[in-house]
Amino acid sequence: MDFEYKYSDEQNKFRSDVRDWLESNIPSEIDGLEEYSSMDEGLSDQIQIIKKKLGDMGWLAPSERPEYGGSDMHPDKILVLVEELGERGLHWLLQGSTASLRNAIHFYGDQSQKDTFLKSMAMGEITIWHPNLEYGVSIERSDSVVRAYLDGDDYVLTGSDTFTGSRANPDYIWVLATTDPDGSKDQTACFLVPSNYDGIEFEASDSLVENEGNIVHFEDVWVPSSCLIGDEGDGWEIMQSTLFSYPSFSYPNAKDRDVSDLIKYASETNRYGDALIKQTFFQQLLMEVYTNSELIRILKTRNNWMAETGKEITYETAQVALLEKKAALRLSQVVRDIMGMYALLDGNDKNSSFKGKFHMQQRRSVLVQNSTAGPEVQSEVIATQLGLGSRAKNEDYHNTDDKNAGINL
């Protein structure tokens, strides 16, 4: 057995290049930001500039073909790119859900759609909101709450749904709609709808974490059929396929920055007359959350190895997702135990630590429990894969299609 990912000379050289580039191009306000939400307009603009610069390098969608704005980067190099961004807390700049959408367009989209969307996505020129996606879970057909009917050459969309996205003011919205006139919701279609169409109304985000859970209302929105991705009736399959796009790798050598920062905090902060880290009770808590993060890293390594060696992945992805949810909640509890009230201060408060990142962890830990649905969803997937559920194994949870192959960035 060998649990170590070994880097080639070429990867090491690339790492050096990436590091130099990031050093020269990442403004100090963004360096180590770790969180995309809750930022002012100015910062948001700066991030768009950085995304465009990354796009110019072909790094924003590194696996994408050059004609679509990527650099056709080998997975070994993508790994380095992700790690280097992760070192600066900026891994979120390369968001996997965008990759899922690009995969869907590659597989289901026509040439015109590919030309329109793929390059601008890869160059960071457009922002797309999408339904909440969560690896390793299923969605129900009945989750489609927007209805679409054909009127001449156009579709008319009506209804409301919840979306997530990397920033406010999206350019497009990825909509799953039911097209069955009987309303049985078995017939679904996916649309990429420009956000400025008449009849689209945004409800101000009122979520625990900004830009998560945005509600969009569609009231008789006329959408040309060119916005339809794939064929009518493909919607549910497209959603399923993107949901199950396996994250091809997950930073095998990355440390959990929240945990390491918490350990740092405990080393630098005194309470009861001594550094927190020197007190037995707090040591136990810190090592517990450290172990949780290491366990997740090791199981992700296992999953990566299984994926790379062509072993069938059944419950493993959902298992890690379930552990991540539990670990996030436990970490939030330990953060409060260690930091006390300081855990709840955001970056605007002069007494906050680590730019208020732990305050965001408090919010996110609650949010991630129910990103798509509660942790029970992961449990349901695992049970089904173990042959225990009411559904047959693999009935709804397979991931064998070509459209899911390859690196997911």
Place this chain on the structure above:
Amino acid sequence: MDLSFTETQTMMRDTATRFFETELPKARVREIDDSDTGFSSEIWQKISDLGWTGMVIPEQYGGAGNNFTDLGCVTEIMGYHACSIPLWDSCVLSAHIILEGGSEEQKQSYLPGIARGQQIFTLAFTEPEYGWSAKSVKLEATKSGDNYVLNGTKLFVPWAHVADQILVVARTSQAEEGISVFVVDKGAKGVTTRLQSGWLGDKVCEVTLDNVEVPASSAIGAIDGAWGSIEAARDKTVSVLNTYMAGGAQKAYEMCRDYSTERIAFGVPIGTFQRVQDHIIVALTEAEASKWTAYEALWRLDSGRDDASTGISMAKAVASEGFPKACDASHNVHAGIGVDLDFGLTHYTVRSRTFQHYLGDAIYHRARMAKLMSVSN
């Protein structure tokens, strides 16, 4: 990165599986557990003949010179079949204390017998003030001419009743780590062993030393300087014990998974009930957490990484909590049948409780991790 077992390891696992399926069905486990000694010399002999007792002892001392992952593969299968033998107590912990600290003469004298399974050693470390740190050792060895005199009581000493030799850890100075290890013949004057009774997996003993006189030459390594050898040997032992616990947890998980598909309630298998599924998922996850952290730690150990001890302690913390939790979850699925002593689940439950503490529990190992990661005092 390659998480597959080597061809040799796969072969060893297959051999071990075949062996235990034949030699140790659950009825035999119970028979041995219920016997006076809790030990089967027949199985011990066969395991010795297979060479498992000498796996991690170097070839020049009669062993096979395997790495620890190789042995971990075998101990995982042992755990899966609830096999209780003094394999790690004698052939890893004691053998490696001798390897780490012993003289060449001591190695030549003791190790071949251990490797062949002809001599059983055990380590007498814990005392009434139970603990696994150096400062827990209170039993004193006082110098008397060329000899040392040992007085005191050791508790929870595994397999002392069937051991030939006992490595007694004794305090020889007041410095925190001022401890020494002496080889004491179990038949020596002043040594008494008493099998402790209770709900225990591997059998443990109270060992009383009443003016036991041993020559200074029986010390393994330097007087006052044994802690390093003990800690190094303990790391190696814990690393294979972790896979044993993972194997036991895996069996507890499989039992409840299988039972849930067979047991019908309200006209359907109980495995279709989500609350039952939740218990099964806990058992699965605890088993796999124990397994993968254990093998990751073994990899760190075998590849000589600086952070091996941290990984080993982390894996023990995971297994010390995970094995009991997997058994608890399995019991929740089995309900009444699970506590039937013939059914077999309790073979694992009792071992999960025993090994939770042996060589340090989760609390101990988390504290050790903190120290190793230089975040404590």
